Amino acid sequence: MxxxxxxxxxxxxxxxxxxxxxxxxxxxxxxxxxxxxxxxxxxxxxxxxxxxxxxxxxxxxxxxxxxxxxxxxxxxxxxxxxxxxxxxxxxxxxxxxxxxxxxxxxxxxxxxxxxxxxxxxxxxxxxxSSPQRATLNGQPQVLFSGKLGLMAVEPASAELLWKAPDTLKSSNAMVQPHVLDSNELMVAADGGLVRMAVDRDGGGFRLTPRWSVPAKGLRPAFNDFVVHKGAIYGFDEGIFGSLDLETGKRTWKRGRYGHGQVLLLADQDVLLVTAESGELVLLAADSAKFRELAKFQALEGKTWNHPALAHGRLYLRNAEEMACYELSSMPRGEEQRRRQEQD
Known part of the structure:
Protein backbone atom coordinates (compact mmCIF):
# COMPACT_ATOMS: atom_id res chain seq x y z
CA MET A 1 0.00 0.00 0.00
CA SER A 129 20.67 -8.86 4.49
CA SER A 130 20.09 -7.03 1.20
CA PRO A 131 22.27 -6.36 -1.85
CA GLN A 132 23.98 -2.97 -1.59
CA ARG A 133 25.38 -0.73 -4.30
CA ALA A 134 28.92 0.64 -3.81
CA THR A 135 31.90 1.99 -5.69
CA LEU A 136 35.31 0.91 -4.37
CA ASN A 137 38.54 1.98 -6.06
CA GLY A 138 36.47 3.34 -8.95
CA GLN A 139 34.79 -0.05 -9.57
CA PRO A 140 30.96 -0.09 -9.40
CA GLN A 141 29.86 -3.25 -7.58
CA VAL A 142 27.10 -4.86 -5.56
CA LEU A 143 27.94 -6.04 -2.04
CA PHE A 144 26.11 -8.94 -0.43
CA SER A 145 26.77 -10.30 3.04
CA GLY A 146 25.59 -13.82 3.80
CA LYS A 147 26.56 -17.15 5.27
CA LEU A 148 29.13 -17.64 2.51
CA GLY A 149 30.71 -14.38 3.62
CA LEU A 150 30.82 -10.87 2.21
CA MET A 151 31.27 -10.74 -1.55
CA ALA A 152 31.19 -8.18 -4.34
CA VAL A 153 29.85 -8.83 -7.84
CA GLU A 154 29.60 -6.87 -11.07
CA PRO A 155 25.86 -6.04 -11.32
CA ALA A 156 25.31 -6.72 -15.02
CA SER A 157 27.13 -10.06 -15.27
CA ALA A 158 27.44 -11.27 -11.63
CA GLU A 159 31.20 -11.66 -12.13
CA LEU A 160 32.77 -12.19 -8.70
CA LEU A 161 35.09 -9.24 -8.05
CA TRP A 162 36.24 -10.27 -4.57
CA LYS A 163 35.22 -12.31 -1.54
CA ALA A 164 36.07 -11.60 2.09
CA PRO A 165 37.88 -14.29 4.13
CA ASP A 166 35.90 -16.86 6.08
CA THR A 167 36.63 -15.02 9.34
CA LEU A 168 34.08 -12.41 8.23
CA LYS A 169 31.25 -14.88 7.81
CA SER A 170 28.04 -14.28 9.74
CA SER A 171 25.78 -17.07 10.98
CA ASN A 172 22.84 -14.65 11.04
CA ALA A 173 23.53 -12.24 8.19
CA MET A 174 21.35 -9.17 8.74
CA VAL A 175 23.67 -6.15 9.11
CA GLN A 176 24.65 -4.18 6.00
CA PRO A 177 28.33 -3.36 5.38
CA HIS A 178 29.18 0.31 5.87
CA VAL A 179 31.25 2.05 3.16
CA LEU A 180 33.67 4.47 4.82
CA ASP A 181 35.38 5.97 1.77
CA SER A 182 36.63 5.01 -1.68
CA ASN A 183 38.37 1.84 -0.49
CA GLU A 184 37.35 1.01 3.11
CA LEU A 185 34.45 -0.90 4.69
CA MET A 186 33.11 -1.66 8.14
CA VAL A 187 31.72 -5.20 8.38
CA ALA A 188 29.80 -6.85 11.24
CA ALA A 189 30.57 -10.57 11.53
CA ASP A 190 30.34 -13.35 14.11
CA GLY A 191 33.77 -12.44 15.43
CA GLY A 192 32.89 -8.77 15.92
CA LEU A 193 33.24 -5.55 13.97
CA VAL A 194 36.01 -5.30 11.34
CA ARG A 195 37.41 -2.31 9.47
CA MET A 196 39.10 -3.35 6.23
CA ALA A 197 40.62 -1.87 3.09
CA VAL A 198 39.73 -3.07 -0.43
CA ASP A 199 42.69 -2.26 -2.69
CA ARG A 200 43.40 -3.09 -6.30
CA ASP A 201 45.94 -5.85 -6.81
CA GLY A 202 46.83 -6.32 -10.45
CA GLY A 203 43.62 -7.28 -12.19
CA GLY A 204 41.82 -8.11 -8.96
CA PHE A 205 41.36 -6.84 -5.40
CA ARG A 206 43.18 -7.41 -2.10
CA LEU A 207 41.44 -7.17 1.28
CA THR A 208 43.45 -5.96 4.28
CA PRO A 209 41.98 -5.76 7.83
CA ARG A 210 42.77 -2.47 9.62
CA TRP A 211 41.44 -3.54 13.01
CA SER A 212 38.78 -5.75 14.55
CA VAL A 213 36.68 -5.43 17.68
CA PRO A 214 35.58 -8.58 19.58
CA ALA A 215 31.87 -9.36 19.47
CA LYS A 216 31.46 -7.98 22.99
CA GLY A 217 32.55 -4.54 21.78
CA LEU A 218 29.73 -3.76 19.33
CA ARG A 219 27.15 -6.34 18.31
CA PRO A 220 24.57 -4.90 15.95
CA ALA A 221 21.82 -7.46 15.41
CA PHE A 222 19.47 -6.31 12.65
CA ASN A 223 20.21 -2.63 13.28
CA ASP A 224 22.86 -0.70 11.39
CA PHE A 225 25.45 1.73 12.71
CA VAL A 226 26.60 5.21 11.63
CA VAL A 227 29.97 6.96 11.38
CA HIS A 228 30.48 10.64 12.17
CA LYS A 229 33.58 12.76 12.83
CA GLY A 230 35.87 9.92 13.78
CA ALA A 231 33.36 7.90 15.81
CA ILE A 232 31.09 4.89 15.26
CA TYR A 233 27.65 4.92 16.89
CA GLY A 234 25.43 1.86 17.12
CA PHE A 235 23.83 -0.89 19.16
CA ASP A 236 25.71 -3.43 21.25
CA GLU A 237 22.78 -5.82 21.46
CA GLY A 238 20.19 -3.68 23.31
CA ILE A 239 22.53 -0.95 24.57
CA PHE A 240 23.68 2.02 22.49
CA GLY A 241 27.39 2.82 22.34
CA SER A 242 30.27 4.64 20.66
CA LEU A 243 33.65 3.43 19.33
CA ASP A 244 36.69 5.33 18.12
CA LEU A 245 36.93 4.93 14.32
CA GLU A 246 40.72 4.82 14.20
CA THR A 247 41.33 2.31 16.98
CA GLY A 248 38.02 0.51 17.47
CA LYS A 249 38.14 1.20 21.21
CA ARG A 250 34.89 1.88 23.05
CA THR A 251 34.41 5.48 24.25
CA TRP A 252 31.05 4.97 25.99
CA LYS A 253 28.10 2.58 26.30
CA ARG A 254 24.79 3.90 27.62
CA GLY A 255 21.14 4.02 26.71
CA ARG A 256 19.07 0.84 26.99
CA TYR A 257 16.91 1.18 23.89
CA GLY A 258 16.49 -2.50 23.03
CA HIS A 259 16.77 -3.56 19.40
CA GLY A 260 16.14 -0.13 17.91
CA GLN A 261 17.49 1.81 14.93
CA VAL A 262 19.56 4.96 14.42
CA LEU A 263 19.69 7.84 11.93
CA LEU A 264 22.49 10.41 11.74
CA LEU A 265 21.72 14.11 11.24
CA ALA A 266 25.28 15.02 10.32
CA ASP A 267 24.83 18.76 9.80
CA GLN A 268 23.39 19.08 13.32
CA ASP A 269 25.72 16.60 15.06
CA VAL A 270 22.80 14.63 16.49
CA LEU A 271 21.49 11.06 16.35
CA LEU A 272 17.84 10.05 16.05
CA VAL A 273 17.32 6.72 17.82
CA THR A 274 14.07 4.78 17.63
CA ALA A 275 13.86 2.47 20.64
CA GLU A 276 12.29 -0.98 20.51
CA SER A 277 9.60 0.38 22.85
CA GLY A 278 8.53 3.00 20.28
CA GLU A 279 10.29 5.92 21.98
CA LEU A 280 12.06 8.48 19.79
CA VAL A 281 15.33 9.64 21.36
CA LEU A 282 17.56 12.55 20.35
CA LEU A 283 21.25 12.00 21.24
CA ALA A 284 24.28 14.23 20.80
CA ALA A 285 26.75 12.73 18.32
CA ASP A 286 29.51 13.22 20.89
CA SER A 287 32.21 10.57 21.15
CA ALA A 288 33.43 11.99 24.47
CA LYS A 289 30.27 11.28 26.47
CA PHE A 290 26.69 10.05 26.29
CA ARG A 291 24.20 12.94 26.16
CA GLU A 292 20.48 12.35 25.82
CA LEU A 293 18.92 15.60 24.60
CA ALA A 294 15.22 14.69 24.39
CA LYS A 295 12.82 11.77 24.04
CA PHE A 296 9.11 11.04 23.75
CA GLN A 297 6.80 8.13 22.94
CA ALA A 298 6.44 8.22 19.15
CA LEU A 299 4.73 4.85 18.53
CA GLU A 300 2.97 2.25 20.63
CA GLY A 301 4.16 -1.34 20.56
CA LYS A 302 7.32 -3.17 19.50
CA THR A 303 9.19 -1.08 16.92
CA TRP A 304 11.89 -2.67 14.80
CA ASN A 305 11.37 -0.95 11.44
CA HIS A 306 13.91 1.59 10.29
CA PRO A 307 12.73 5.23 10.27
CA ALA A 308 12.97 7.46 7.19
CA LEU A 309 13.67 11.19 7.04
CA ALA A 310 12.67 13.44 4.12
CA HIS A 311 12.09 17.20 3.78
CA GLY A 312 12.16 17.81 7.52
CA ARG A 313 9.71 15.03 8.31
CA LEU A 314 10.40 11.78 10.14
CA TYR A 315 8.35 8.73 9.12
CA LEU A 316 8.00 5.85 11.59
CA ARG A 317 6.09 2.56 11.49
CA ASN A 318 5.69 -0.77 13.21
CA ALA A 319 3.17 -3.61 13.06
CA GLU A 320 0.47 -1.45 14.68
CA GLU A 321 0.71 2.07 13.28
CA MET A 322 2.49 4.67 11.17
CA ALA A 323 3.38 8.21 12.22
CA CYS A 324 4.92 11.32 10.71
CA TYR A 325 6.62 14.03 12.80
CA GLU A 326 7.68 17.52 11.73
CA LEU A 327 11.29 18.08 12.78
CA SER A 328 12.01 21.47 11.25
CA SER A 329 12.36 24.52 13.49
CA MET A 330 11.63 26.91 10.60
CA PRO A 331 8.29 28.72 10.38
CA ARG A 332 5.74 26.45 8.74
CA GLY A 333 5.24 28.69 5.70
CA GLU A 334 8.97 28.85 5.00
CA GLU A 335 9.35 25.09 5.38
CA GLN A 336 6.47 24.48 2.93
CA ARG A 337 8.01 26.88 0.41
CA ARG A 338 11.38 25.12 0.54
CA ARG A 339 9.76 21.70 0.26
CA GLN A 340 7.86 22.80 -2.85
CA GLU A 341 11.12 24.04 -4.39
CA GLN A 342 12.80 20.68 -3.70
CA ASP A 343 9.88 18.73 -5.14
Missing amino acids: AHALPLGRPDRRSAERAPLAVGADPRRGVFGRARSGEARDRARRRSAAGGRSCLDAATGGKIWSRDLVAESGAAAPKFGFWGFSCSPLVVDGVAIVYAGGEGHEKLWGLDAESGKTAWSLDAGSDNY
Whole structure:
Protein backbone atom coordinates (compact mmCIF):
# COMPACT_ATOMS: atom_id res chain seq x y z
CA MET A 1 0.00 0.00 0.00
CA ALA A 2 1.16 3.56 -0.76
CA HIS A 3 0.10 6.60 1.28
CA ALA A 4 -0.31 10.14 0.00
CA LEU A 5 1.84 12.76 1.73
CA PRO A 6 1.54 14.86 3.79
CA LEU A 7 -1.84 13.63 5.13
CA GLY A 8 -1.01 9.91 5.12
CA ARG A 9 -4.27 8.79 3.53
CA PRO A 10 -4.10 5.52 1.52
CA ASP A 11 -3.36 6.57 -2.06
CA ARG A 12 -3.10 3.29 -3.96
CA ARG A 13 -2.63 -0.37 -3.22
CA SER A 14 -1.70 -3.50 -5.08
CA ALA A 15 -4.35 -6.16 -5.59
CA GLU A 16 -1.65 -8.79 -5.16
CA ARG A 17 -1.85 -10.37 -1.70
CA ALA A 18 1.14 -11.74 0.19
CA PRO A 19 1.67 -12.80 3.83
CA LEU A 20 3.55 -10.58 6.25
CA ALA A 21 4.81 -13.67 8.05
CA VAL A 22 5.43 -17.34 7.38
CA GLY A 23 3.80 -19.16 10.30
CA ALA A 24 2.51 -17.32 13.35
CA ASP A 25 4.00 -16.20 16.64
CA PRO A 26 2.21 -13.15 18.10
CA ARG A 27 4.90 -12.74 20.77
CA ARG A 28 7.35 -11.63 18.11
CA GLY A 29 5.08 -9.28 16.22
CA VAL A 30 4.37 -9.18 12.49
CA PHE A 31 6.38 -6.71 10.46
CA GLY A 32 6.89 -5.75 6.85
CA ARG A 33 10.59 -6.48 6.60
CA ALA A 34 11.62 -5.40 3.10
CA ARG A 35 11.24 -2.06 1.39
CA SER A 36 10.40 -1.79 -2.31
CA GLY A 37 13.12 -1.18 -4.87
CA GLU A 38 12.08 1.73 -7.11
CA ALA A 39 13.41 2.82 -10.48
CA ARG A 40 11.74 5.09 -13.02
CA ASP A 41 7.96 4.47 -12.74
CA ARG A 42 8.19 0.95 -11.32
CA ALA A 43 8.23 -0.45 -7.80
CA ARG A 44 9.81 -3.87 -7.26
CA ARG A 45 8.67 -5.68 -4.13
CA ARG A 46 9.11 -9.05 -2.45
CA SER A 47 7.03 -10.88 0.10
CA ALA A 48 7.87 -12.83 3.25
CA ALA A 49 7.04 -16.03 1.34
CA GLY A 50 9.64 -15.27 -1.34
CA GLY A 51 7.43 -13.85 -4.09
CA ARG A 52 8.89 -11.20 -6.37
CA SER A 53 6.82 -8.70 -8.37
CA CYS A 54 7.01 -5.48 -10.34
CA LEU A 55 4.20 -2.93 -9.91
CA ASP A 56 3.23 0.28 -11.64
CA ALA A 57 4.24 2.96 -9.12
CA ALA A 58 1.32 5.22 -10.08
CA THR A 59 -1.53 2.70 -9.97
CA GLY A 60 -0.26 -0.33 -8.05
CA GLY A 61 -1.09 -2.55 -11.03
CA LYS A 62 0.98 -5.71 -11.49
CA ILE A 63 3.38 -5.75 -14.43
CA TRP A 64 5.05 -9.10 -13.73
CA SER A 65 5.59 -11.50 -10.85
CA ARG A 66 7.65 -14.59 -10.07
CA ASP A 67 7.77 -17.05 -7.20
CA LEU A 68 11.52 -17.63 -7.02
CA VAL A 69 11.21 -20.03 -4.09
CA ALA A 70 8.80 -22.31 -5.93
CA GLU A 71 10.84 -22.12 -9.14
CA SER A 72 14.06 -23.17 -7.42
CA GLY A 73 12.48 -25.73 -5.12
CA ALA A 74 13.99 -23.98 -2.12
CA ALA A 75 12.89 -24.69 1.43
CA ALA A 76 11.82 -21.92 3.78
CA PRO A 77 14.60 -20.25 5.77
CA LYS A 78 15.67 -21.94 8.99
CA PHE A 79 13.98 -19.24 11.05
CA GLY A 80 10.76 -19.81 9.14
CA PHE A 81 8.58 -17.27 10.90
CA TRP A 82 10.62 -14.36 9.54
CA GLY A 83 10.36 -15.58 5.97
CA PHE A 84 12.42 -13.65 3.42
CA SER A 85 13.56 -10.17 4.40
CA CYS A 86 15.83 -9.05 1.56
CA SER A 87 14.98 -5.73 -0.07
CA PRO A 88 15.44 -5.68 -3.86
CA LEU A 89 18.06 -3.45 -5.49
CA VAL A 90 17.72 -2.11 -9.04
CA VAL A 91 21.05 -1.39 -10.78
CA ASP A 92 21.47 -0.64 -14.49
CA GLY A 93 18.26 -2.42 -15.46
CA VAL A 94 18.86 -5.46 -13.25
CA ALA A 95 16.69 -6.13 -10.15
CA ILE A 96 18.83 -8.02 -7.63
CA VAL A 97 17.19 -10.02 -4.83
CA TYR A 98 17.97 -13.00 -2.60
CA ALA A 99 15.71 -16.05 -2.36
CA GLY A 100 16.69 -19.45 -1.14
CA GLY A 101 16.73 -22.03 1.61
CA GLU A 102 18.79 -25.09 2.32
CA GLY A 103 20.23 -26.46 -0.91
CA HIS A 104 19.05 -23.61 -3.14
CA GLU A 105 20.81 -20.50 -1.89
CA LYS A 106 20.62 -17.99 -4.71
CA LEU A 107 21.18 -14.31 -5.31
CA TRP A 108 19.12 -13.53 -8.40
CA GLY A 109 19.54 -10.85 -11.05
CA LEU A 110 16.30 -10.28 -12.96
CA ASP A 111 15.64 -8.05 -15.92
CA ALA A 112 13.86 -5.13 -14.25
CA GLU A 113 11.37 -4.64 -17.08
CA SER A 114 10.46 -8.23 -17.98
CA GLY A 115 11.33 -10.20 -14.84
CA LYS A 116 13.35 -12.74 -16.84
CA THR A 117 16.47 -14.21 -15.24
CA ALA A 118 19.67 -12.37 -16.15
CA TRP A 119 21.87 -14.38 -13.76
CA SER A 120 21.92 -16.26 -10.46
CA LEU A 121 24.69 -17.36 -8.12
CA ASP A 122 25.17 -19.23 -4.85
CA ALA A 123 24.95 -16.94 -1.81
CA GLY A 124 24.42 -19.19 1.24
CA SER A 125 21.29 -20.08 3.16
CA ASP A 126 19.15 -18.07 5.58
CA ASN A 127 20.34 -14.60 4.63
CA TYR A 128 18.48 -11.57 5.98
CA SER A 129 20.67 -8.86 4.49
CA SER A 130 20.09 -7.03 1.20
CA PRO A 131 22.27 -6.36 -1.85
CA GLN A 132 23.98 -2.97 -1.59
CA ARG A 133 25.38 -0.73 -4.30
CA ALA A 134 28.92 0.64 -3.81
CA THR A 135 31.90 1.99 -5.69
CA LEU A 136 35.31 0.91 -4.37
CA ASN A 137 38.54 1.98 -6.06
CA GLY A 138 36.47 3.34 -8.95
CA GLN A 139 34.79 -0.05 -9.57
CA PRO A 140 30.96 -0.09 -9.40
CA GLN A 141 29.86 -3.25 -7.58
CA VAL A 142 27.10 -4.86 -5.56
CA LEU A 143 27.94 -6.04 -2.04
CA PHE A 144 26.11 -8.94 -0.43
CA SER A 145 26.77 -10.30 3.04
CA GLY A 146 25.59 -13.82 3.80
CA LYS A 147 26.56 -17.15 5.27
CA LEU A 148 29.13 -17.64 2.51
CA GLY A 149 30.71 -14.38 3.62
CA LEU A 150 30.82 -10.87 2.21
CA MET A 151 31.27 -10.74 -1.55
CA ALA A 152 31.19 -8.18 -4.34
CA VAL A 153 29.85 -8.83 -7.84
CA GLU A 154 29.60 -6.87 -11.07
CA PRO A 155 25.86 -6.04 -11.32
CA ALA A 156 25.31 -6.72 -15.02
CA SER A 157 27.13 -10.06 -15.27
CA ALA A 158 27.44 -11.27 -11.63
CA GLU A 159 31.20 -11.66 -12.13
CA LEU A 160 32.77 -12.19 -8.70
CA LEU A 161 35.09 -9.24 -8.05
CA TRP A 162 36.24 -10.27 -4.57
CA LYS A 163 35.22 -12.31 -1.54
CA ALA A 164 36.07 -11.60 2.09
CA PRO A 165 37.88 -14.29 4.13
CA ASP A 166 35.90 -16.86 6.08
CA THR A 167 36.63 -15.02 9.34
CA LEU A 168 34.08 -12.41 8.23
CA LYS A 169 31.25 -14.88 7.81
CA SER A 170 28.04 -14.28 9.74
CA SER A 171 25.78 -17.07 10.98
CA ASN A 172 22.84 -14.65 11.04
CA ALA A 173 23.53 -12.24 8.19
CA MET A 174 21.35 -9.17 8.74
CA VAL A 175 23.67 -6.15 9.11
CA GLN A 176 24.65 -4.18 6.00
CA PRO A 177 28.33 -3.36 5.38
CA HIS A 178 29.18 0.31 5.87
CA VAL A 179 31.25 2.05 3.16
CA LEU A 180 33.67 4.47 4.82
CA ASP A 181 35.38 5.97 1.77
CA SER A 182 36.63 5.01 -1.68
CA ASN A 183 38.37 1.84 -0.49
CA GLU A 184 37.35 1.01 3.11
CA LEU A 185 34.45 -0.90 4.69
CA MET A 186 33.11 -1.66 8.14
CA VAL A 187 31.72 -5.20 8.38
CA ALA A 188 29.80 -6.85 11.24
CA ALA A 189 30.57 -10.57 11.53
CA ASP A 190 30.34 -13.35 14.11
CA GLY A 191 33.77 -12.44 15.43
CA GLY A 192 32.89 -8.77 15.92
CA LEU A 193 33.24 -5.55 13.97
CA VAL A 194 36.01 -5.30 11.34
CA ARG A 195 37.41 -2.31 9.47
CA MET A 196 39.10 -3.35 6.23
CA ALA A 197 40.62 -1.87 3.09
CA VAL A 198 39.73 -3.07 -0.43
CA ASP A 199 42.69 -2.26 -2.69
CA ARG A 200 43.40 -3.09 -6.30
CA ASP A 201 45.94 -5.85 -6.81
CA GLY A 202 46.83 -6.32 -10.45
CA GLY A 203 43.62 -7.28 -12.19
CA GLY A 204 41.82 -8.11 -8.96
CA PHE A 205 41.36 -6.84 -5.40
CA ARG A 206 43.18 -7.41 -2.10
CA LEU A 207 41.44 -7.17 1.28
CA THR A 208 43.45 -5.96 4.28
CA PRO A 209 41.98 -5.76 7.83
CA ARG A 210 42.77 -2.47 9.62
CA TRP A 211 41.44 -3.54 13.01
CA SER A 212 38.78 -5.75 14.55
CA VAL A 213 36.68 -5.43 17.68
CA PRO A 214 35.58 -8.58 19.58
CA ALA A 215 31.87 -9.36 19.47
CA LYS A 216 31.46 -7.98 22.99
CA GLY A 217 32.55 -4.54 21.78
CA LEU A 218 29.73 -3.76 19.33
CA ARG A 219 27.15 -6.34 18.31
CA PRO A 220 24.57 -4.90 15.95
CA ALA A 221 21.82 -7.46 15.41
CA PHE A 222 19.47 -6.31 12.65
CA ASN A 223 20.21 -2.63 13.28
CA ASP A 224 22.86 -0.70 11.39
CA PHE A 225 25.45 1.73 12.71
CA VAL A 226 26.60 5.21 11.63
CA VAL A 227 29.97 6.96 11.38
CA HIS A 228 30.48 10.64 12.17
CA LYS A 229 33.58 12.76 12.83
CA GLY A 230 35.87 9.92 13.78
CA ALA A 231 33.36 7.90 15.81
CA ILE A 232 31.09 4.89 15.26
CA TYR A 233 27.65 4.92 16.89
CA GLY A 234 25.43 1.86 17.12
CA PHE A 235 23.83 -0.89 19.16
CA ASP A 236 25.71 -3.43 21.25
CA GLU A 237 22.78 -5.82 21.46
CA GLY A 238 20.19 -3.68 23.31
CA ILE A 239 22.53 -0.95 24.57
CA PHE A 240 23.68 2.02 22.49
CA GLY A 241 27.39 2.82 22.34
CA SER A 242 30.27 4.64 20.66
CA LEU A 243 33.65 3.43 19.33
CA ASP A 244 36.69 5.33 18.12
CA LEU A 245 36.93 4.93 14.32
CA GLU A 246 40.72 4.82 14.20
CA THR A 247 41.33 2.31 16.98
CA GLY A 248 38.02 0.51 17.47
CA LYS A 249 38.14 1.20 21.21
CA ARG A 250 34.89 1.88 23.05
CA THR A 251 34.41 5.48 24.25
CA TRP A 252 31.05 4.97 25.99
CA LYS A 253 28.10 2.58 26.30
CA ARG A 254 24.79 3.90 27.62
CA GLY A 255 21.14 4.02 26.71
CA ARG A 256 19.07 0.84 26.99
CA TYR A 257 16.91 1.18 23.89
CA GLY A 258 16.49 -2.50 23.03
CA HIS A 259 16.77 -3.56 19.40
CA GLY A 260 16.14 -0.13 17.91
CA GLN A 261 17.49 1.81 14.93
CA VAL A 262 19.56 4.96 14.42
CA LEU A 263 19.69 7.84 11.93
CA LEU A 264 22.49 10.41 11.74
CA LEU A 265 21.72 14.11 11.24
CA ALA A 266 25.28 15.02 10.32
CA ASP A 267 24.83 18.76 9.80
CA GLN A 268 23.39 19.08 13.32
CA ASP A 269 25.72 16.60 15.06
CA VAL A 270 22.80 14.63 16.49
CA LEU A 271 21.49 11.06 16.35
CA LEU A 272 17.84 10.05 16.05
CA VAL A 273 17.32 6.72 17.82
CA THR A 274 14.07 4.78 17.63
CA ALA A 275 13.86 2.47 20.64
CA GLU A 276 12.29 -0.98 20.51
CA SER A 277 9.60 0.38 22.85
CA GLY A 278 8.53 3.00 20.28
CA GLU A 279 10.29 5.92 21.98
CA LEU A 280 12.06 8.48 19.79
CA VAL A 281 15.33 9.64 21.36
CA LEU A 282 17.56 12.55 20.35
CA LEU A 283 21.25 12.00 21.24
CA ALA A 284 24.28 14.23 20.80
CA ALA A 285 26.75 12.73 18.32
CA ASP A 286 29.51 13.22 20.89
CA SER A 287 32.21 10.57 21.15
CA ALA A 288 33.43 11.99 24.47
CA LYS A 289 30.27 11.28 26.47
CA PHE A 290 26.69 10.05 26.29
CA ARG A 291 24.20 12.94 26.16
CA GLU A 292 20.48 12.35 25.82
CA LEU A 293 18.92 15.60 24.60
CA ALA A 294 15.22 14.69 24.39
CA LYS A 295 12.82 11.77 24.04
CA PHE A 296 9.11 11.04 23.75
CA GLN A 297 6.80 8.13 22.94
CA ALA A 298 6.44 8.22 19.15
CA LEU A 299 4.73 4.85 18.53
CA GLU A 300 2.97 2.25 20.63
CA GLY A 301 4.16 -1.34 20.56
CA LYS A 302 7.32 -3.17 19.50
CA THR A 303 9.19 -1.08 16.92
CA TRP A 304 11.89 -2.67 14.80
CA ASN A 305 11.37 -0.95 11.44
CA HIS A 306 13.91 1.59 10.29
CA PRO A 307 12.73 5.23 10.27
CA ALA A 308 12.97 7.46 7.19
CA LEU A 309 13.67 11.19 7.04
CA ALA A 310 12.67 13.44 4.12
CA HIS A 311 12.09 17.20 3.78
CA GLY A 312 12.16 17.81 7.52
CA ARG A 313 9.71 15.03 8.31
CA LEU A 314 10.40 11.78 10.14
CA TYR A 315 8.35 8.73 9.12
CA LEU A 316 8.00 5.85 11.59
CA ARG A 317 6.09 2.56 11.49
CA ASN A 318 5.69 -0.77 13.21
CA ALA A 319 3.17 -3.61 13.06
CA GLU A 320 0.47 -1.45 14.68
CA GLU A 321 0.71 2.07 13.28
CA MET A 322 2.49 4.67 11.17
CA ALA A 323 3.38 8.21 12.22
CA CYS A 324 4.92 11.32 10.71
CA TYR A 325 6.62 14.03 12.80
CA GLU A 326 7.68 17.52 11.73
CA LEU A 327 11.29 18.08 12.78
CA SER A 328 12.01 21.47 11.25
CA SER A 329 12.36 24.52 13.49
CA MET A 330 11.63 26.91 10.60
CA PRO A 331 8.29 28.72 10.38
CA ARG A 332 5.74 26.45 8.74
CA GLY A 333 5.24 28.69 5.70
CA GLU A 334 8.97 28.85 5.00
CA GLU A 335 9.35 25.09 5.38
CA GLN A 336 6.47 24.48 2.93
CA ARG A 337 8.01 26.88 0.41
CA ARG A 338 11.38 25.12 0.54
CA ARG A 339 9.76 21.70 0.26
CA GLN A 340 7.86 22.80 -2.85
CA GLU A 341 11.12 24.04 -4.39
CA GLN A 342 12.80 20.68 -3.70
CA ASP A 343 9.88 18.73 -5.14
